[in-house]
Structure formats: structure tokens, C-alpha cells
Amino acid sequence: MSRLLLAPMEGLADCVLRDVLTRVGGYDGAVTEFVRISGTLLPTKTYRRICPELDHGSRTFAGTPVVVQLLGSDPQCMAENAARLAELAPAGIDLNFGCPAPTVNRHGGGAMLLDDPEHIGRIACAVREAVPAGIPISAKMRLGVSGTGRALECARALEAGGVSSLVVHARTKVEGYRPPAHWEWIARIRAAVSVAVVANGEVWTADDYRLCRAASTCADVMLGRGAVADPFLARRIRAIAPGDEALVPGSAAAAAASAAEWLEVLPLLAEFWAQVQARVEARHAPGRLKLWLASLRGRFVQAEALYWAVRPLRGCEETSRALELHGVPVIAELLPA
Numbered sequence: 001m002s003r004l005l006l007a008p009m010e011g012l013a014d015c016v017l018r019d020v021l022t023r024v025g026g027y028d029g030a031v032t033e034f035v036r037i038s039g040t041l042l043p044t045k046t047y048r049r050i051c052p053e054l055d056h057g058s059r060t061f062a063g064t065p066v067v068v069q070l071l072g073s074d075p076q077c078m079a080e081n082a083a084r085l086a087e088l089a090p091a092g093i094d095l096n097f098g099c100p101a102p103t104v105n106r107h108g109g110g111a112m113l114l115d116d117p118e119h120i121g122r123i124a125c126a127v128r129e130a131v132p133a134g135i136p137i138s139a140k141m142r143l144g145v146s147g148t149g150r151a152l153e154c155a156r157a158l159e160a161g162g163v164s165s166l167v168v169h170a171r172t173k174v175e176g177y178r179p180p181a182h183w184e185w186i187a188r189i190r191a192a193v194s195v196a197v198v199a200n201g202e203v204w205t206a207d208d209y210r211l212c213r214a215a216s217t218c219a220d221v222m223l224g225r226g227a228v229a230d231p232f233l234a235r236r237i238r239a240i241a242p243g244d245e246a247l248v249p250g251s252a253a254a255a256a257a258s259a260a261e262w263l264e265v266l267p268l269l270a271e272f273w274a275q276v277q278a279r280v281e282a283r284h285a286p287g288r289l290k291l292w293l294a295s296l297r298g299r300f301v302q303a304e305a306l307y308w309a310v311r312p313l314r315g316c317e318e319t320s321r322a323l324e325l326h327g328v329p330v331i332a333e334l335l336p337a
């Protein structure tokens with residue numbers, strides 16, 4: 001059985017977008033944006049804020065399990081925080097060894113740690129020992145800092161540290177988010193370890209998915225920006241019967257389909273906007289909507305006009321009016337969460 005996972009995306013995909021995307025369907029799991037661990041024991045309310053799904057059996061409303069991601073560099077501190085998080089019974093705990101952000105890397109966290117495989121192994125081991133065996137520990141890594149020279153060592157160190165699965169974002173830290181993703185490198189990592197390996201990077205279409213699976217040899221794939229740009233991506237991928245890859249629509253068919261699909265996006269936008277207003281401070285709410293619309297523009301031509309209509313607006317009421325004018329229904333009452 002191949003799994004499709006929704007990637008952690010700090011600042012882009014929070015609990016609201018996780019909720020909306022997993023309601024569309026097709027996902028077997030999701031990972032929260034990272035929770036930064038730096039020297040203190042975080043209160044459980046921090047985890048519940050970032051992952052409100054913890055109050056609902058660590059699942060989104062649609063029932064998709066949500067794993068909480070931790071980012072930090074001190075094994076002991078990571079272990080203590082993971083133990084506290086474990087009290088909330090997350091569907092799993094993921095360790096971030098991929099973040100390229102300078103503020104995070106300056107403190108020795110994220111992708112910088114890939115220069116020190118022994119150290120990431122120690123973090124994995126300390127966390128694994130601190131958390132009850134029933135809670136899976138996974139890790140998400142890039143191929144390295146500036147080169148791929150230690151990628152296999154890192155993967156083996158994480159496996160030896162006790163992680164039960166490994167997501168590989170197939171780029172180095174220095175490559176940032178620049179295409180291509182080196183899917184063939186994931187195959188090398190997969191051959192080097194016996195834990196489950198999940199392929200990640202540059203899957204924007206069902207065609208990319210097919211190519212990524214072939215090159216990486218992985219059954220499981222994690223979708224990031226492609227999932228935000230196309231809320232139906234997981235469903236589209238699920239629609240490919242094994243061996244029927246030739247049925248993946250070409251660009252003309254996909255463009256024709258998207259006009260009808262846009263009508264399906266409108267209620268998703270309505271739900272998203274209602275939840276954002278309920279959860280996010282009013283002055284930040286329109287910004288959140290603009291961020292999603294900016295991504296949707298890449299897949300839906302109809303999102304372009306809506307994006308430009310909303311872009312100059314600062315207030316929630318005027319934003320709601322602009323949405324309505326573009327066919328987004330108003331939601332008076334939130335769906336149950």
C-alpha cells in the first residue's frame with residue numbers, strides 16, 4: 001500500500017489548511033510545521049496551539065493522523081520535550097533535519113546538523129528512548145548541507161537511532177527549493193537502510209508523482225507546495241490505477257478540468273477563510289488568505305483575478321466582500337472541528 005503524506009510547511013500549511021486539504025481527501029497522514037526546541041521545556045499548550053488536532057485523537061476532522069514535528073539540536077532537551085509531547089498522544093513525532101532557514105541553522109538546528117551524522121543519530125536515539133514505544137518516531141532530512149557526501153551516513157545514523165521512517169527531501173540545504181529534486185538519490189538512501197523511506201520534493205502533478213516513484217523506488221510520497229497549489233492533487237494521484245499511468249491527463253485536459261474544479265475550490269476557500277478568521281488575529285487573517293491564493297494561482301487561472309482583488313485589502317470585512325463578489329460563498333457557521 002503506498003501512502004501519500006502532507007508535508008510540514010511552516011507559515012504556509014497550518015492546522016486550517018491541513019483541515020481543508022485533508023477534507024478533500026487522499027492523504028494518509030500529515031506533519032505539523034516544526035516546533036522549535038531551544039533550551040526550555042515547552043508547556044503542552046504550545047503543542048496544542050500548533051497541533052490542535054491533538055485534542056481530537058491527533059487527527060484532522062477528516063480523520064487523517066497528524067504527526068508533530070520537533071526541531072532542535074540538543075539531544076537531552078529534545079528528549080525531554082518529546083516526552084512531554086508524548087503525554088498528548090500524538091500520532092507520531094517527527095524530527096526536522098531539513099530546515100534551511102538561517103535563524104534556525106545559526107543555532108545548530110535543521111539542515112546544518114546533516115554535517116554531523118553522529119549527532120543526529122544521538123538526537124534520534126535520545127528521543128526514541130524518552131518516548132513510549134507505541135509512538136512512532138520519524139525523521140525528515142535533506143541530502144546534506146552543501147553536498148550529498150554524507151547523505152547515506154545520516155540516513156544510517158537515524159535508522160540506528162531508532163526512527164521507524166525517513167522522509168527524504170531530495171535536495172541539499174544549499175539548493176534550497178530550486179528544482180530539480182534529485183529523486184534518484186532517494187533510491188540510494190532507500191537501498192542503504194531498511195526503514196520505510198518517503199520521497200519528497202517537486203511533486204506538483206500526478207505525472208511528477210509517477211516519475212518520482214519510479215526514480216526514487218519509494219512507495220510513499222510526501223506532497224508539499226504542490227498540495228497547496230492544487231487541493232485536489234492527492235485525489236488526482238489516487239485516481240491513477242496502478243499501471244494506468246497513461247491515463248494521467250495531459251496539459252490540455254488538465255486545463256479543461258480546472259474550470260470545473262475551480263467551482264469546487266470556492267467552498268474550500270470559504271471554509272478556509274471562515275476558520276482563519278476564527279483562529280488568527282484579524283490583522284493577520286487577510287495575509288493568510290493571500291498566501292494560499294498566491295499558491296493557487298499556479299494551478300488555477302481563476303485564482304489570478306481573485307488574488308489581485310484581495311491583495312490590496314487589509315480588513316476582514318472588505319476581504320469577505322471581495323471573496324463574495326468572486327463567487328466564494330459566505331460561511332455563517334463553521335463546520336464541526
Ligand SMILES: Cc1cc2nc3c(=O)[nH]c(=O)nc-3n(C[C@H](O)[C@H](O)[C@H](O)COP(=O)(O)O)c2cc1C
Pocket residue numbers: 007008009010011012032033034069096097098099140169177200201202203222223224225226
Ligand atoms: C513555506 C515552507 C515551509 C516549510 N516548513 C517546513 C517545516 O516546518 N518542516 C519541514 O520539515 N519542512 C518544511 N518545509 C519543507 C517541505 O516540507 C518540503 O520538504 C519541501 O517543500 C519540498 O517539497 P515540495 O517540493 O513538494 O514542496 C517547508 C517548505 C516550505 C515551502
